[in-house]
Amino acid sequence: xxxxxxxxxxxxxxxxxxxxxxxxxxxxxxxxxxxxxxxxxxxxxxxxxxxxxxxxxxxxxxxxxxxxxxxxxxxxxxxxxxxxxxxxxxxxxxxxxxxxxxxxxxxxxxxxxxxxxxxxxxxxxxxxxxxxxxxxxxxxxxxxxxxxxxxxxxxxxxxxxxxxxxxxxxxxxxxxxxxxxxxxxxxxxxxxxxxxxxxxxxx
Amino acid sequence: xxxxxxxxxxxxxxxxxxxxxxxxxxxxxxxxxxxxxxxxxxxxxxxxxxxxxxxxxxxxxxxxxxxxxxxxxxxxxxxxxxxxxxxxxx
Numbered sequence: 001x002x003x004x005x006x007x008x009x010x011x012x013x014x015x016x017x018x019x020x021x022x023x024x025x026x027x028x029x030x031x032x033x034x035x036x037x038x039x040x041x042x043x044x045x046x047x048x049x050x051x052x053x054x055x056x057x058x059x060x061x062x063x064x065x066x067x068x069x070x071x072x073x074x075x076x077x078x079x080x081x082x083x084x085x086x087x088x089x090x091x092x093x094x095x096x097x098x099x100x101x102x103x104x105x106x107x108x109x110x111x112x113x114x115x116x117x118x119x120x121x122x123x124x125x126x127x128x129x130x131x132x133x134x135x136x137x138x139x140x141x142x143x144x145x146x147x148x149x150x151x152x153x154x155x156x157x158x159x160x161x162x163x164x165x166x167x168x169x170x171x172x173x174x175x176x177x178x179x180x181x182x183x184x185x186x187x188x189x190x191x192x193x194x195x196x197x198x199x200x201x202x203x
Numbered sequence: 204x205x206x207x208x209x210x211x212x213x214x215x216x217x218x219x220x221x222x223x224x225x226x227x228x229x230x231x232x233x234x235x236x237x238x239x240x241x242x243x244x245x246x247x248x249x250x251x252x253x254x255x256x257x258x259x260x261x262x263x264x265x266x267x268x269x270x271x272x273x274x275x276x277x278x279x280x281x282x283x284x285x286x287x288x289x290x291x292x293x
Contacts, residue, residue, distance in 0.1 A: 006266045008286045009226065011219060056233035064226060074287035168230065175234035 002063070009067040010161045014078040014154045019093035021150055022079035023109060028072045028146070028162070030106025030114035033138035035072055035162075039065035041119035041135060045128045048195045051183060054125065054176040058132075061169050068162055073104050075158060124193045126184075129177040136170040211263050218255045218266070224248040 028034045042062035049055045080093070080102050088097050095111065106114035120131050143163035150156055185191050192198055228245045235241060260270035264283040271280050 003268055006280075006283055006286055007215065007219065007222075009219075009223065011216075012287070053234055053236065057230065060229050060233055064230075070287070077287050168227065172230045172234055179234065 002066075008071050008074060009064070010071060010158055012071055012074040012078060012158045014075065014152070016152060016154070017081065017083060017087070018079045018152065018155070019083055019087065019091040021152075021155065022076045023093060023096060024149060025072060025079070025146060025155075025159075026076050026107060027109035028139070028142060029069060029076060029104070031108035031112075031142070032118040033135060033142050034106070034108075034114075035065050035069035035139075036106050036114055037119045038135060038139060039063075039069060040116065041121065042132065044119075044121040045132070048123050049125055049128075050194050051125070051179055053179050054129070057172050057176045061172065064165070064169075068165065071158055071162065075155065076104060077102075079155070123195055125180045125195055126177070126189060129173055129180060132173045133170055133177070136166045136173060140166040140170070214255065214259050214262070218252065218259060221248050221251045221255060225252055 030036055039062050042058040042065065046055050046058035046062065049058060083093065083102065088094050096107075099105075108114075119135070120128070122128050122131070140163055143159055143166065146159055147156065147163070150159070180194070181189055183194060225245065225248045228241055228248065232238065232241050232245060256267055256270050259266055260273065264279045265271035265273070266283070268280065273279060
């Protein structure tokens with residue numbers, strides 16, 4: 001289960017609206033390498049993960065990603081609050097506005113709706129951890145791309161925090177992969193799927 | 204900004220800092236469960252965090268349901284600003 005904590009993991013205080021940037025940053029809410037996909041990926045993968053350390057990493061990073069999704073949502077909300085119709089039209093935000101007004105909805109920057117197809121839960125620890133490490137790097141690249149587009153220090157600051165967390169998570173998933181491999185045959189890591197074959201050998 | 208708001212923000216900032224230390228060392232401990240220094244660090248920051256959450260609830264209202272058990276006559280949980288409202292000053 002989860003309990004809500006009534007604060008952001010890292011503060012978001014943006015005083016200047018910028019609907020154009022909101023349309024870009026929303027990709028880290030509902031886009032292919034966004035925080036929603038990250039959280040759902042890890043929280044889905046953990047059930048069949050046979051090693052307690054790695055189940056812990058998937059649970060705790062999956063939980064932190066929910067807090068990152070909340071930060072991104074707060075950024076998008078603060079960049080679009082109290083917009084006038086003139087500002088909506090001038091910024092190109094009208095295409096989002098027509099379906100969602102100023103409500104938050106998970107989509108990629110290009111308007112593609114959030115889809116579970118952007119992540120995998122393969123039921124194989126080695127496969128899933130390679131996906132997770134790639135996912136952290138893809139999210140880091142996306143934040144790098146966002147940082148090239150924005151100059152407002154009030155937006156840059158929380159985005160830089162989120163970018164740094166991708167690197168820490170990549171490191172933890174790398175350690176997780178090493179823990180998985182230590183349980184496997186070092187001559188052939190792929191001889192079995194420890195989440196499916198020989199279930200009793202890995203407890 | 205009034206002095207009360209200033210001290211509220213200061214305490215919230217402290218809670219953010221010690222909580223982040225807990226968030227970060229938590230992940231490290233998952234993959235290094237026997238690291239004694241990390242365990243001691245976790246214990247220290249976790250205690251600082253819990254004390255600060257209690258203090259915040261007493262002075263300004265609860266940030267967690269577990270600290271929402273005051274003697275107030277109304278439900279304080281919804282009276283605190285939501286965190287996306289510009290750090291709570293809206």
